[in-house]
Amino acid sequence: MSWRTLETLGWLALYLGFAVFVLIADAMTPLYRAVFVERTTADWLPDADLTYVPGTTISGVVPSPYFGAGWWPAGAEGRWGRGGRSVLRLRPSADLPAGSHLRAQLGAFLAASSPATIGIAVNGTTIATLPFEPPGRARAIDLPLPMSLPAGELVEIVLTDSAPSSPLAAHFGADSAVRGVRLLELSIDPPP
């Protein structure tokens, strides 16, 4: 085998090795992985935890640790869902008994003539299915919770949009970002 043949083999080894390196090399911090790779956390808040004081308003306008998978960054018009499934996670700092209220200002991104249904589930139990007609303007909702939420336990609130779309797919703009639900604010209030 000549030196020139070895050179070709060397290049092949370099490129194969590099491909393997790119695919398996992983020294990411947990926050980096959650935000950039797995996208299970929406915001870059290094020191935040999920502790939630009942009655506190979670704003869609500013970064917040409670937004998990399926959200675009916060904006002046609230926070848009990224696709059809958007998750909030929180740990109540005190017990929330059954009959507590989930209150929110919710809207949806809708194509010109397409209605959509927003589903709201808490810990896997659907508590509401709300129809939204175009233009999907935000409205206040107030939903009693059928279950209790013990202090310190993880609560997962999943908002689903039956018809996520983008301005591009809806044919009224060049923006291809797929949006679903729009959240302006949300709170879980203990019963009075």
Add this chain to the structure above:
Amino acid sequence: MRPGVWGKALGTGGLVAIGTLLLFTFFTVWAQQALSPGPETSLCLWDCDWYFSIARGGYQTAPDPATLFTNLGFFPGFPALLALVARLTGLPLNDAAALVNPVLSLAFCVLAVRYRATLGLASGAEAMLFLLAFLLSPWSLYNRVPYSEMLFNLAILGTFVCWKERRLVGAAAFGIVLTATRVSGVLLPLVLLAGLIYEERSRFLALLVEPDGRVRTLALMPLGMMAFLVYLYVLVGDPLAYFHAQSLSWNQGLRNPVRLFADALQSGPVAVYDVVPFAVATIGLAVGWRLRRIPGELAVFAWLVPALSLSSVPEGQPRYALGLFPLYLLVPALPKWLAWLVVTGLAIGQFVFVYFWLKRVPWLV
């Protein structure tokens, strides 16, 4: 090296480079006057801020907490050059940036005139027409402002002419710069490899067993991009950080280009304007290749770069400054009066782009 040939190239190329730069400066001053009084007008907008942030402080390990935007989504070639020029000259970054692209465009002009035959240009006059059309086109705005487009275009030209002229060290060096400047740069070594396989189709395996300098040259070109990915791994533990940042923050990713194109055509004038130049460029590149006015490898690469970008999102005008300069090789093929008419029309278009750029209209992003 033949000084006579290079001297002539410097003369002709320098004339075009300086002339088009003066015209751009005139457009800028004119537009600034037309817009005053108004908000501050600067040529450094949008991506320019990201390049400056890298040139000033290197790559960030944390994104902006409000927007998740991060400079990890930009390749290092251009900001590294800005930082180098600023350090070597002692100039502030803004002034260094004002120096870099004119020098790069001068180098582009000189190379294009010197190797005009490799580009299929019959004479110095044809080379001048090509360069005028390219540098006065509306999209050459992005070759003037502190964006990476001019470096990318120079690196493409350098890689291509050195490859064709069998100046393999030069080809490898330009290729490394190219792949360190934009992710789509890595398509050029692939296109050149495809050309080599076709050219040597009867003995390609034998060529791999006993490779010559061409194989080594092609193998060296992607090292610019590979070095960046290794650097990202060292910095944030993720060699694919560039792609993750582009996807998360700028919604980039591979999508169905036909669907994107069809949706854009039905989504209003801005979306139509985002994609129609691609259709025009596609036709122009095909015609230019068929007429042997545009070298095959350049035509394929010039089509692939915006096609790749359009497979991600429809928005974006800078894509029409990236690698599409071979399209302007068609201009010298036109009747002389029509060629000058086209150049004049393009120059008027450039003034319009400059005016609206300074007005910060989002459709120029």
